[in-house]
């Protein structure tokens with residue numbers, strides 16, 4: 001042990017106390033020991049610390065002296081070790097059931113091994129600067145549970161706050177991990193026990209970010225979340241973008257009866273592409289009695305069939321077209337389905353262009369016309385879906401709203417999971433993802449910049 005220099009005299013002690021800056025503690029001495037660790041011996045400098053926590057009466061009867069070593073924020077390159085000489089007092093109040101108590105001050109709460117400011121800085125650090133809880137715990141030299149609790153305390157208040165006002169709400173599903181299967185002991189059949197679908201609720205047109213993260217994707221779960229929000233917030237919502245999910249539509253109808261449902265354009269295109277693939281696979285089976293092979297023209301063109309028409313160069317498209325026409329019935333059937341898909345894409349391309357009603361009608365009729373002439377049941381089913389959802393699809397075209405933003409949040413959520421090497425705890429995962437996906441909103445609404453380590 002290397003004995004270092006004491007800070008000398010009363011002025012030195014006062015200076016060291018100021019430098020330490022923990023209210024209620026005054027520095028008795030500072031010594032440098034092995035490895036450059038600065039040991040700061042402190043004593044209580046707060047009269048009310050001798051107040052019994054039960055009855056509030058100040059005590060003058062010392063029971064014993066105890067020493068604690070609360071951890072504090074890093075200060076400089078070398079570690080600082082706080083050694084706090086406390087008193088254990090006897091409570092002399094007759095009516096008080098408390099026998100004795102140790103001093104505690106607001107800056108270091110009772111039974112806490114951390115100063116309040118370390119807890120605050122660690123929580124803010126994990127929330128804002130570190131990729132995961134472990135990285136923050138290592139930086140502040142605290143355990144993972146301590147760092148995590150500090151982080152939860154930091155974000156809890158803000159995440160529990162009512163959501164910012166939103167005009168266009170987006171509801172979208174995401175999957176977390178793989179489904180879990182279990183065998184029913186009675187019937188011996190396998191069934192999904194944990195289908196890990198989540199529902200994300202986002203501000204689809206503003207900066208509110210991810211507003212809610214629901215476990216499951218049923219109408220009841222979503223509607224329960226929506227009805228739990230303040231009535232004023234719900235009343236402010238004019239539109240809700242969803243994929244073509246009947247349960248989300250039901251949840252919106254139940255909980256937000258005044259909002260218009262908007263079908264998400266990207267899901268519609270995906271539905272059309274799936275329809276083309278179904279037609280191709282079934283037509284091949286019908287005509288050839290087997291799955292597609294490399295030499296079948298419709299199989300060779302399967303990727304080009306799903307590519308947007310305007311992205312194909314004319315020569316490639318002509319080759320595709322001719323090879324399908326040459327293939328006879330299955331080829332023509334696939335071409336027909338492809339045309340219907342492109343009709344839908346042309347219709348949706350009007351979104352956000354403030355289109356004329358007549359133009360929308362014209363393109364819709366072209367789609368229906370083509371679909372009606374098609375021999376494929378898949379195409380007819382697709383046209384039926386368009387018809388059933390038409391008001392929501394028309395709203396997507398006239399308003400230009402979509403769920404594109406939730407795709408970005410899904411990506412952020414995956415990024416968070418990767419940083420933490422996965423989450424075993426659903427609550428932790430959800431909290432982390434929501435925090436990451438509301439960053440933009442906090443930036444937009446911050447009046448003062450938040451500095452890590454600020455004691456609040």
Ligand SMILES: [Zn+2]
Nearest residue numbers: 052055091096
């Ligand atoms: Zn007492």
